[in-house]
Amino acid sequence: MKVIGLRLALPAAVLALVLSAPSRADEMGGPGFSSQELRAKLDYCKTCHGLSGQGYRGYFPMPRLAGQQPKYLENQLRAFYERRRSNPVMANVAHALSPSMVAALAAHFKDLNTNPIGGAPKEPVALGKTIYELGLPEANIPACSACHGPEAKGQGEIPRLAGQLFPYTVKTLGNWSKERGQGPAKDDTSFIMAATTHNLTQAQVAAIAAYVGSLR
Ligand code: HEC
């Protein structure tokens, strides 16, 4: 088995993952990279984003990638790389990736069906569900479900929100205009969310983040 050679270098948890799906991993690979290179990249992503892509609640929240829409994931990696989306960690990560590698990573994370890690407050979930499904017309806030879908699974360049970490969603909606649509080419897909993030109060953001974070 090819994986034997990797054994010594990998931590036990990663090893378990590699050994649990060797045949599938060996079929992957693609133009310009081997299946080992893809596996090494995935291991690297998962040191931060979690072994099942579930995310990690650290000092900086590492977002969930499991089940994420490939088109959205690819768009964001490009945005980090071009510094339209500001994040020093991910700018470096995205720098080292070829387009075909990005496509393979995106396909892998799309297929991970991981339970949400939880930990969001329970009280605001009902309000969050109402805003998510109906919006708040009087405050110029559209129904999130109109774009992100009734189950918050996203579509194409519109991200999945289901199961996303509460602190990540809170931070993201609160910092939108500082993090997204930066750089010289400002007009990107982040523009679609700008007005909505501006109109949401902190309490409404927390309610929506708690609701979507609880969805599978
Ligand atoms: C050293 C830690 C680290 C590593 C390694 C890492 N990431 Fe990230 N990643 C982050 C952090 C932190 C964020 C959140 C950035 C923010 O808050 O805007 C992030 C965000 C992302 C996002 C945006 C998610 C969203 O919902 O908008 C994508 C996509 C992503 N990472 C993909 C990857 C991929 C693919 C790899 C491996 C090639 C990887 N990351 C490796 C830390 C890491």
Ligand code: HEC
């Ligand atoms: C008109 C379509 C549309 C509507 C309505 C909409 N969104 Fe979005 N949303 C998007 C798109 C497109 C993106 C991706 C932006 C980008 O590429 O930076 C996004 C991104 C997001 C993100 C970032 C996810 C991540 O992983 O970083 C969050 C959170 C979010 N939307 C929450 C909401 C909430 C909450 C509502 C309702 C109050 C809402 N959206 C309504 C289209 C929409």
